[in-house]
Amino acid sequence: MAKPGFWDEPDSAKAVSKERTELEQSLAGHEQMQSKLEDAEVLLELALEEDDRATAKEVQHSLAALEDGVAQLETARLLGGPDDGRGAILAINAGAGGTDAQDWAEMLLRLYIRFAERRGFEVRQLDLQEGDEAGIKSATLEINGFQAYGLLKGESGIHRLVRISPFDASHRRHTAFASVYVSPQVDEDIEIEVNDADLRIDVFRASGAGGQHVNKTSSAVRMTHIPTGVVVSCQNEKSQHRNKEIALKVLKARLYEMELAKREEEKQKVHDSHQEIAWGSQIRSYVLAPYRLVKDHRTGVEMGNVDAVLDGDLESFVQGYLVWRAGIRDAREQAGKGE
Secondary structure (H helix, E strand, O other): OOOOOOOOHHHHHHHHHHHHHHHHHHHHHHHHHHHHHHHHHHHHHHHHHOOOOOHHHHHHHHHHHHHHHHHHHHHHOOOOOOOOOEEEEEEEEEEEOOHHHHHHHHHHHHHHHHHHHOOEEEEEEEEEOOOOOOEEEEEEEEEEEOOOOHHHHHEEEEEEEEEEEEOOOOOEEEEEEEEEEEEEEEOOOOOOOOHHHEEEEEOOOOOOOOHHHHHHHHOOOEEEEEEOOOOEEEEOOOOOOHHHHHHHHHHHHHHHHHHHHHHHHHHHHHHHHHHHOOOOEEEEEEEEEEEEEEEOOOOEEEEEHHHHHHHOOOOOHHHHHHHHHHHHHHHHHHHHHHO
């Protein structure tokens, strides 16, 4: 980058600068783990020399943190797609199940915010439609951070919750559904053309706490892409113009993801990519009654500590998905070689 003339071609320079930043972030993760390992070794030696149980317990906590860190590095190693390093746009919509589904959508919203916080990502709420009695009807998040999309892309699909409904006076077991849609953020290096003639833009008053500026004017925006039927909305900014900008950004991310799914489908000559996000084809079940278990139906990964998962502990499921997708990719490549 210090080479004379490097910045004479801004687009090329920006791409190299971005690649360097990503490499530096990956290297920093490894260096951080190495430093923590050395600290744990020093503590272990001290615990053994002093026969200090308190220090020994601290070593156990350090080793547990190291295991989590190594698992995260192993997960990151599996991310090699052209868009895996990008930030993510994550949308949640309540499905079948009435009030339970809207409550479930809000639980998923908290889950993904907590996961992002664990990873050190920046989360920005772009849109939120509150439920009729509880929970939310929909929400859209912008998640900024290296490999946010790569880590979250496997969450696209239908998530099913089975539990004793807190909204049922008879305390019966209910099943609720919510959909999650994850798209890579589209930067300037990706050109997505959207014709004004293909858009229908509706403005309305934003929902939420009364007395705020956003409630007094029609600043909220709902944008419909007529050729595809994709609908996005944004209401969190005070300015209608700013809400339009954000809605267009989300729309472009959705259209880009649809194009990626189409290419993947053509490569595999099956409808796998569509099935993962289609309504009614659940990818994961969260059972709270009569037993407690979270199971991913694609990968077979299971976890009995449901509370931890709902608090953002998705590492096992993220890694399981990446390994599963890598297996499919390898099998396809081998099949191609055999033809």
